[in-house]
Amino acid sequence: MQPVDNQIAPSHNNNNSPHVLIVDDEPDIIELLELTLARMGMDVVSTMNINDAKQSLQSHQFHLCLTDMHLPDGDGLDLVKHIVNHCADLPVAVITAYGTTENAVAALKAGAFDYLAKPVSLKQLRALVKSALSLPPIKAEAEVVTAAPSKTKQRALLGESPPMHQLRTTIEKLSRSQAAVYISGESGSGKELAARMIHERSARREQAFIPVNCGAIPENLMESEFFGYKRGAFTGADKDQKGFFQAADGGTLFLDEVADLPLAMQVKLLRVIQEKKVRSIGDTQEEQIDVRIISATHKKLNDCVEEGQFRQDLYYRLNVIELNMPPLRTMREDIPLIAKTILAQLCEETGRPNCYLKKDAITTLTEYDYPGNVRELENILERTLALCADEKIGKNELQLAPKESPSNTADAVQTTASEGLPLQDYLDRLEKESIIKALEQSKYNRTAAAKTLGITVRSMRYRMERLGLNEKKN
Numbered sequence: 329m330q331p332v333d334n335q336i337a338p339s340h341n342n343n344n345s346p347h348v349l350i351v352d353d354e355p356d357i358i359e360l361l362e363l364t365l366a367r368m369g370m371d372v373v374s375t376m377n378i379n380d381a382k383q384s385l386q387s388h389q390f391h392l393c394l395t396d397m398h399l400p401d402g403d404g405l406d407l408v409k410h411i412v413n414h415c416a417d418l419p420v421a422v423i424t425a426y427g428t429t430e431n432a433v434a435a436l437k438a439g440a441f442d443y444l445a446k447p448v449s450l451k452q453l454r455a456l457v458k459s460a461l462s463l464p465p466i467k468a469e470a471e472v473v474t475a476a477p478s479k480t481k482q483r484a485l486l487g488e489s490p491p492m493h494q495l496r497t498t499i500e501k502l503s504r505s506q507a508a509v510y511i512s513g514e515s516g517s518g519k520e521l522a523a524r525m526i527h528e529r530s531a532r533r534e535q536a537f538i539p540v541n542c543g544a545i546p547e548n549l550m551e552s553e554f555f556g557y558k559r560g561a562f563t564g565a566d567k568d569q570k571g572f573f574q575a576a577d578g579g580t581l582f583l584d585e586v587a588d589l590p591l592a593m594q595v596k597l598l599r600v601i602q603e604k605k606v607r608s609i610g611d612t613q614e615e616q617i618d619v620r621i622i623s624a625t626h627k628k629l630n631d632c633v634e635e636g637q638f639r640q641d642l643y644y645r646l647n648v649i650e651l652n653m654p655p656l657r658t659m660r661e662d663i664p665l666i667a668k669t670i671l672a673q674l675c676e677e678t679g680r681p682n683c684y685l686k687k688d689a690i691t692t693l694t695e696y697d698y699p700g701n702v703r704e705l706e707n708i709l710e711r712t713l714a715l716c717a718d719e720k721i722g723k724n725e726l727q728l729a730p731k732e733s734p735s736n737t738a739d740a741v742q743t744t745a746s747e748g749l750p751l752q753d754y755l756d757r758l759e760k761e762s763i764i765k766a767l768e769q770s771k772y773n774r775t776a777a778a779k780t781l782g783i784t785v786r787s788m789r790y791r792m793e794r795l796g797l798n799e800k801k802n
Contacts, residue, residue, distance in 0.1 A: 345370055345371040346369070346391040346392065346461055347370070347372075347373065347390045347391050347392075348365055348371070348372050348373070348390060348391065348393070348394065348457070349372075349373050349375070349381065349388070349392070350374040350393075350394050350395075351374075351376075351378070351381040351393065351399065351407060352376065352396040352423065353396065354396070358376075361374075361394060361448070361453070362374060364454070365457065368454065368457060370457070373388060373390075376399075376400070377399050377400050377401045378402045378406060378407050378410075381395070382410060385411070385414070385415060390418055391419075391460075391461055392419055392420075392421070392457060393411060393418060393419070393420040394420075394421050394423060394444075395408070395420060395422055397422055397423065397435070398425075404422050404423075404435070405434060405435055407420070408422065408435055408438045408439060408440050409438050412439035416466060417465065417466050419441035419442075419460040419463055419504065420440055421441050421443060421444060422444075423443070423445075423448065424443055424444070424445055424446065425446055432445070433644070433648055436507035436648050436649065437648065439501070440505070440507075441459075441460055441463075441506060442456050442459070444456060455618060459531040459532070462531045462534075463504055463530070463531045464533075466504070484669065485522075485525070486662065486666055486669055487659055487661070487662025487665060487666065488661070488662065489658075489660075489661050489662045491654035491658055491659050492654070492662055495522070498651055499522060499525050499526055499651070500529065502526050502649060503525070503526045503528075504529075504530070505649070506531075506620055507649050508601075508620070508621045508645060508646050508647070508649070509523075509526060509622045509623075509648070509650075509651055510623050510629065510646050510649070511523060511622065511623070511624035511650075511651045511652075511653060512624070512625070512629070512652050513624075513626065513652055513654070514653070515701065515756070515794065516701035516702055516703030516704055517653035517654070517655055517702065518702055519624040520582065520584060520624070522651060522653060523537075523582045523624065524582075526580075526622060527579070527580040527582075530580070532580055532620060535577075535578040535579030535580075536575060536576050536577075536580075537576075537579055537582065538575050538581050539582040540553075540554075540581065540582065540583055541584050541793070542586050542588045542589050543584075543588035543796065544585075544798070547590050547593070550590070551596065551609060552569070552609055554571045554573060554593070554597070555571040555573060555574075555596075555600075555608055556568070556569050556570045556571030556573075556574050556606075556608040556609070557569050557571075557608050557609035558609065560610060561609045561610025565609075565610070573617050573619055576617075577617045578618055578619075579619065579620070580619070580620045580621075581619050581620070581621055581622070582624070583622070583623040583624070584623075584624050584625070585624070585625050585626070585794075586623040586646065587629055587632050587638060591637075594638065594639045597642060598639065598642045600617075601621060601645050602645070605617065629643060629646075629647065630643070655701055656698040656701045656702055656705065657697045657698055660695075663690075664690050664693070664694060666702065667685060667705060667709065668685060670705065670706055671683055671685065671713075671721075674706075674709060674713055675713070680713065681719055682719070683713065683716075683721055684719060684721065685721050686720055688722055688723040689721050691723070692723045692726055692728055693705070693708075699755045710784055710787065711783055711784065711787075712725050712726055727782065759791065759795065760795045760797065763777070763781070763791060763792060763797060766781050774788050774789070774792075
């Protein structure tokens with residue numbers, strides 16, 4: 329292979345082979361990458377600077393670009409941005425010097441698919457190339473709507489409001505990256521749904537999606553649950569058991585309510601993310617793992633860092649790219665469509681004939697503020713169906729409290745401010761107190777307590793789990 333004006337000619341001429349562009353000014357690195365990719369059946373073009381790389385992008389169609397961060401005529405980050413802006417469907421990975429995490433994070437934020445650290449691991453290189461080439465074509469924003477079936481009723485991001493358009497566009501972009509994603513948003517806003525959609529559109533879609541509620545795992549079981557254990561590691565360990573990381577190997581691990589992780593577990597989680605290795609309890613060897621981390625919490629994670637409840641170094645590892653879930657009250661024009669869709673799903677699941685929302689019911693639902701967001705809308709409709717035998721549902725059947733007057737709203741805000749509580753924490757406290765009172769009145773009979781509160785037993789179980797009330801006995 330002979331250089332032609334600093335550009336090395338393709339190493340293959342098979343038009344059916346994937347085309348890869350290498351941008352690096354170190355001949356040894358170029359040779360290593362070319363030989364490895366050629367053995368994988370790739371057609372390779374190599375350039376030594378950004379200008380030649382841009383010319384190659386104009387004259388060739390590539391399936392992957394690998395670029396160094398430091399080049400003679402500029403920064404590899406500039407090339408990443410150029411590709412994102414002009415070749416949106418081309419995955420680009422950066423090669424960074426060992427230990428320069430900041431560069432890798434900057435590249436991922438700019439839109440890079442992934443990164444490789446020097447010295448380049450051929451095993452990681454091959455895995456990266458396979459993942460990049462398995463990315464599905466970019467879908468139009470209108471197609472980025474549904475996720476794979478899950479326990480979540482609402483499996484679609486429906487609506488035409490500006491926040492919903494932006495959310496769908498961002499999810500499509502995030503699905504074409506391997507970067508860690510932190511999903512912020514209020515309780516019930518659909519954080520797990522968004523995580524599933526990112527996974528289902530990604531190169532990892534054929535592998536497992538493992539959701540974990542960090543707040544629901546007893547602290548003394550966390551290490552064994554996350555990292556697994558070997559037979560005989562402790563009393564009762566009668567067989568080898570995989571942890572969440574091993575189960576998610578090759579796929580995505582979704583850490584919901586990540587702010588609830590104790591500090592000791594945060595240290596261990598940070599090490600696994602940095603080293604990409606786990607050691608099961610009772611094992612002497614570490615195991616290489618390839619897992620994409622998506623995390624979420626309804627709390628403000630940066631506030632947890634400032635208060636010393638969450639490690640700053642772990643925060644930066646998890647929050648490479650943030651996705652904010654808009655609250656339902658900011659998308660009122662989408663509420664009728666979402667409500668009708670959920671109602672149809674509930675009727676189908678319960679075997680009921682299709683029910684319909686009257687005009688006054690739609691108006692009432694649209695004007696409601698939903699402190700519990702879409703999950704609360706689901707609960708309202710589920711409760712309504714349980715109590716209403718009619719196929720036509722009106723305002724009265726919804727049994728929603730009238731919207732608070734400005735004075736009442738001001739009183740609530742003043743109360744939360746005087747107690748030093750964020751509004752969501754204040755609402756959680758009120759909900760917790762109501763559930764405890766209902767449980768005490770029913771002598772911890774959840775069915776009776778749920779009836780008193782006007783919610784289903786399933787909703788009762790979920791709320792108790794979210795609020796940390798599962799230690800209460802029936």
